[in-house]
Amino acid sequence: MELDVSGLQVTYAGVIRALRDIDLRVGTGEIVAVLGSNGAGKTTLLRAVTGSLKRHRAKVDKGQITFGGRSLVDAHPADVVNRGVVLVPEGRRVFGRLSVEENLKAGAITVRSRATRAERREKVYGMFPRLAERSGQRAALLSGGEQQMLAIGRALMSGPRLLLLDEPSLGLAPQIVTHIGEVLKQINQEGTSVMLVEQNAAMALGVADNGYVLELGRVELSGPAAELAASDDIASLYLGRGHTGGTDHDDTPARPDRPGGPGGPGDGAGGAASPTGTAGGAAPRPTLSRWTPPARGRFGLLGAGAATGTGRP
Numbered sequence: 001m002e003l004d005v006s007g008l009q010v011t012y013a014g015v016i017r018a019l020r021d022i023d024l025r026v027g028t029g030e031i032v033a034v035l036g037s038n039g040a041g042k043t044t045l046l047r048a049v050t051g052s053l054k055r056h057r058a059k060v061d062k063g064q065i066t067f068g069g070r071s072l073v074d075a076h077p078a079d080v081v082n083r084g085v086v087l088v089p090e091g092r093r094v095f096g097r098l099s100v101e102e103n104l105k106a107g108a109i110t111v112r113s114r115a116t117r118a119e120r121r122e123k124v125y126g127m128f129p130r131l132a133e134r135s136g137q138r139a140a141l142l143s144g145g146e147q148q149m150l151a152i153g154r155a156l157m158s159g160p161r162l163l164l165l166d167e168p169s170l171g172l173a174p175q176i177v178t179h180i181g182e183v184l185k186q187i188n189q190e191g192t193s194v195m196l197v198e199q200n201a202a203m204a205l206g207v208a209d210n211g212y213v214l215e216l217g218r219v220e221l222s223g224p225a226a227e228l229a230a231s232d233d234i235a236s237l238y239l240g241r242g243h244t245g246g247t248d249h250d251d252t253p254a255r256p257d258r259p260g261g262p263g264g265p266g267d268g269a270g271g272a273a274s275p276t277g278t279a280g281g282a283a284p285r286p287t288l289s290r291w292t293p294p295a296r297g298r299f300g301l302l303g304a305g306a307a308t309g310t311g312r313p
């Protein structure tokens with residue numbers, strides 16, 4: 001099943017236009033990275049897909065979102081989950097007072113079959129042995145990395161076809177970020193499509209097939225992940241290396257958080273990682289497409305005016 005977003009425009013409180021004219025696609029079986037700096041509209045895009053705009057006083061005022069050909073615009077959040085689209089929200093948000101096991105159970109609340117629940121739980125424990133070791137422990141006592149694993153595990157309990165993640169690497173140590181990247185590849189190989197929202201471009205482009213860069217609510221750049229990773233714009237914006245226009249000094253340190261670099265996950269699974277993002281097949285891929293603004297102006301509020309968030313008289 002494929003996620004298709006076309007011409008999407010989203011506005012908060014009737015005035016703050018957070019997304020405009022977004023075209024984006026997550027093909028069946030793909031991992032798609034969505035990059036962008038703070039306020040670019042990444043979370044808003046996830047809210048739009050998961051039917052949760054309303055609770056943030058936002059709405060789709062133009063465009064379409066379909067999953068498997070059926071519209072998700074204005075769908076109820078629970079229906080979106082039932083259709084197989086599940087979000088791992090920013091900031092993990094596990095139930096701190098509940099045990100690891102109870103958190104997983106909560107993720108399977110819509111799953112009727114006890115056998116299916118047990119099977120999925122074992123799968124999650126297989127993927128995250130640390131969670132199995134700590135199944136009876138309160139989630140609040142887990143480390144940040146373990147909580148992120150639990151948040152992902154909880155999402156997997158509902159058997160998603162499309163897993164959405166909002167900045168899963170935020171605040172985590174490089175080795176854990178690498179591990180999360182590997183886990184996402186594994187989840188994907190087992191048949192779940194993934195839309196990965198990240199500010200960690202190195203990790204995201206390392207595991208993704210295709211990527212999109214949002215800036216100020218627009219798709220600024222899109223294309224195969226490997227090409228994005230190699231592009232000067234991405235390098236200067238997100239990877240901390242080089243700059244556009246060919247500066248002659250090359251102060252390009254290999255990023256320690258770059259997946260595939262030395263020092264894999266601490267579990268001795270070294271060598272398993274191959275996240276160089278060979279974007280499937282050897283066929284030449286289309287090159288990057290860049291959005292060019294019709295006229296340079298400020299985005300954010302409808303019409304011209306102050307920057308987003310400053311309010312309006």
Ligand SMILES: Nc1ncnc2c1ncn2[C@@H]1O[C@H](COP(=O)(O)OP(=O)(O)OP(=O)(O)O)[C@@H](O)[C@H]1O
Pocket residue numbers: 012013016017018036037038039040041042043044045056300308309
């Ligand atoms: N509840 C809200 N009410 C009004 N405006 C909002 C609301 N949530 C987000 N916005 C605005 O929408 C724009 C996009 O925000 P969004 O949270 O989607 O960005 P983001 O890319 O997820 O940023 P970050 O990396 O900081 O999480 C911003 O200008 C933001 O101020």
Ligand SMILES: [Mg+2]
Pocket residue numbers: 042043044090166
């Ligand atoms: Mg966000």
